[in-house]
Amino acid sequence: MATPSNVSPGQALGGVLRLAAGQLVYASAQVARLRDDDLFERAYSPAEGVFKLVPHHWLKLQRDVMNDVARYAKLAADAGVAEREQQPAESQTEVVADLLEKVVGSLDLTSEQREELGPSIRRHLSLVRDDTLDV
Numbered sequence: 001m002a003t004p005s006n007v008s009p010g011q012a013l014g015g016v017l018r019l020a021a022g023q024l025v026y027a028s029a030q031v032a033r034l035r036d037d038d039l040f041e042r043a044y045s046p047a048e049g050v051f052k053l054v055p056h057h058w059l060k061l062q063r064d065v066m067n068d069v070a071r072y073a074k075l076a077a078d079a080g081v082a083e084r085e086q087q088p089a090e091s092q093t094e095v096v097a098d099l100l101e102k103v104v105g106s107l108d109l110t111s112e113q114r115e116e117l118g119p120s121i122r123r124h125l126s127l128v129r130d131d132t133l134d135v
Contacts, residue, residue: 010081017072017081024069027062034058097121 007015040053054060100121109117 013076014081017076020069020072024065027065030058031062
């Protein structure tokens, strides 16, 4: 049985979106493995009492999950989830940059080296932040 978890609505929505995106990647990989002659399969229609050609079940699942991802992405965008997730990361980057500048400030550097230090630290931290925020 699942246990309760303390998450904010934004965290919950972001988690659902990431899970659905992972499902879409998996379903799309299964679709990519289908041969052209496998795109449709026979399925019995009890209402009509006949077999019909219908899209392969992986195609149907891919379409359904794609619709889910689009719906969750819209909900997340409307709720401002991306902006709220980015704000703490930006604050953390500033704290780390200031800390590094203070640590290096205690070193015996030339004035030219000190002038280059802050922008260099910020540039490298922004590269790390950009790599870790990919969704």
